[in-house]
Amino acid sequence: MDFKHRDVVSIKDFSRPELEKIFETAEGMERKGYDKSLLSGKSVGLLFYEPSTRTRLSFDTAAQRLGADTIWFAGVEGTSVMKGETLKDTIETVANYADAIVMRHPYDGSARWAAEVTTARAKRGEAKVPIVSGGDGKNEHPTQTMLDLYSMVRTQGRIDGLDIAMVGDLKYGRTVHSLSYALSMYDCRIHYVAPDMLQIPDHVASFLSSKSVAFTKHSKLEEVMGKADIVYMTRIQKERFPDENEYNKVKGLYCINREMLSRAKPNMRLMHPLPRVDEIATDSDQDARAYYFKEAGNGVPVRAALLALVMGAVQ
Amino acid sequence: MTTFSEGPAKKGLIVSPIENGTVLDHLPAGKGIMIAEMLGLKEGSVVIIGQNLRSTKYGKKDLIKVENRFLTDEECSKIALIAPNATANIIRDSIMREKRDVAVPDIVEGVALCANANCITNREKVQPRLRTVSRSPTVMACTYCGFEARAQDLKLR
Numbered sequence: 001m002d003f004k005h006r007d008v009v010s011i012k013d014f015s016r017p018e019l020e021k022i023f024e025t026a027e028g029m030e031r032k033g034y035d036k037s038l039l040s041g042k043s044v045g046l047l048f049y050e051p052s053t054r055t056r057l058s059f060d061t062a063a064q065r066l067g068a069d070t071i072w073f074a075g076v077e078g079t080s081v082m083k084g085e086t087l088k089d090t091i092e093t094v095a096n097y098a099d100a101i102v103m104r105h106p107y108d109g110s111a112r113w114a115a116e117v118t119t120a121r122a123k124r125g126e127a128k129v130p131i132v133s134g135g136d137g138k139n140e141h142p143t144q145t146m147l148d149l150y151s152m153v154r155t156q157g158r159i160d161g162l163d164i165a166m167v168g169d170l171k172y173g174r175t176v177h178s179l180s181y182a183l184s185m186y187d188c189r190i191h192y193v194a195p196d197m198l199q200i201p202d203h204v205a206s207f208l209s210s211k212s213v214a215f216t217k218h219s220k221l222e223e224v225m226g227k228a229d230i231v232y233m234t235r236i237q238k239e240r241f242p243d244e245n246e247y248n249k250v251k252g253l254y255c256i257n258r259e260m261l262s263r264a265k266p267n268m269r270l271m272h273p274l275p276r277v278d279e280i281a282t283d284s285d286q287d288a289r290a291y292y293f294k295e296a297g298n299g300v301p302v303r304a305a306l307l308a309l310v311m312g313a314v315q
Numbered sequence: 316m317t318t319f320s321e322g323p324a325k326k327g328l329i330v331s332p333i334e335n336g337t338v339l340d341h342l343p344a345g346k347g348i349m350i351a352e353m354l355g356l357k358e359g360s361v362v363i364i365g366q367n368l369r370s371t372k373y374g375k376k377d378l379i380k381v382e383n384r385f386l387t388d389e390e391c392s393k394i395a396l397i398a399p400n401a402t403a404n405i406i407r408d409s410i411m412r413e414k415r416d417v418a419v420p421d422i423v424e425g426v427a428l429c430a431n432a433n434c435i436t437n438r439e440k441v442q443p444r445l446r447t448v449s450r451s452p453t454v455m456a457c458t459y460c461g462f463e464a465r466a467q468d469l470k471l472r
Contacts, residue, residue, distance in 0.1 A: 010461070086439050107435040109459025137433050139460050203463060 003309035007115035025305035039068035045098030046072035058299030108137035168234035347377030431462035
């Protein structure tokens with residue numbers, strides 16, 4: 001299992017043993033503390049072409065806790081992207097300054113392209129700079145999936161055997177798609193809760209069927225609330241709807257509050273990739289089952305583990 | 316360019332033979348002209364296009380004969396995306412020397428565009444690259460964004 005110089009572009013590029021290696025490394029860092037010497041003298045580039053709170057800040061925190069410096073831009077204002085610089089040229093340039101590049105970009109497939117750019121650069125005799133995707137358009141967000149899986153392991157002790165409900169925007173939500181792909185490597189049951197127009201896309205459903213994953217579809221949250229070990233809420237993303245009238249039909253359809261939480265299993269954990277709008281009422285925040293902020297916190301050990309592995313600081 | 320229609324099943328009866336060149340057979344009915352245009356067979360060589368010929372295998376088919384023209388691998392890939400059952404017969408000195416199936420390769424590079432408008436390959440100067448997901452029907456996935464589309468819905472470059 002070799003992580004050094006590895007690009008992190010798609011969750012599908014990782015096997016279950018590889019994911020477990022990342023979780024084991026992250027858990028070790030949480031337990032023993034972060035070793036500042038691991039990435040001392042190294043630099044991590046954070047290229048965020050799109051808005052981000054948790055992904056950027058947790059990568060920044062993770063890099064610094066391991067002793068790395070970070071160089072970054074957040075938004076393209078003030079960069080040469082405004083002058084029309086291509087992604088390739090930006091990556092070629094930053095690869096001279098950074099030992100790893102974390103990027104979020106609006107175009108689907110941009111992370112794979114960036115990885116090819118630094119691979120081609122390595123063929124010219126330069127060091128391979130791993131690309132870590134922080135989200136590419138509506139395509140994938142692999143490190144979110146890794147921290148989601150890590151959160152499940154941390155709260156339930158396992159993923160095999162769990163009943164996992166995913167709720168809300170299952171059609172457009174990239175985190176739901178990536179999480180579904182990853183869960184196909186485990187022996188769990190998935191329950192998709194969404195109105196018909198936002199149900200899990202056929203290509204994801206057929207992928208799961210091809211892997212013999214047990215999944216069910218529901219329109220009512222109440223049907224799964226009492227049996228789920230994990231409820232994974234998602235925001236219904238207004239910006240993805242071609243027609244605002246369609247959005248108005250489904251907005252606010254699912255809302256979990258403290259009273260609903262009280263009907264869930266005691267071990268159930270409520271997760272959400274965040275940001276939330278109105279799908280989780282703030283009165284839920286104090287419930288022991290509410291895990292979304294801790295889930296966001298898990299971004300630091302998971303991303304620190306990943307950086308240490310792909311930058312060759314941990315075997 | 317010559318076109319004719321409703322010929323008998325045996326192609327030799329109505330389509331005059333060529334001495335050197337390529338016969339593209341088993342093209343889907345109605346796609347012959349489009350494929351000829353895609354290959355740039357408008358000027359120069361003698362080109363014969365048969366439309367709606369009877370085919371025992373497919374009911375109806377189109378056929379193209381072109382003199383003194385042999386297809387590149389890239390051209391075969393393009394044809395395969397539109398006509399997955401096509402065959403390319405290479406004729407030299409009036410004898411069929413080779414019969415090639417124009418199967419879609421596992422990876423098709425620089426031939427067709429990703430059908431996802433938000434894909435990096437449609438936004439910046441990145442050579443599109445598609446992976447064959449299934450052959451019947453032909454479904455291609457972008458190796459960058461993963462977007463899947465039926466071959467018939469793809470825009471060729």
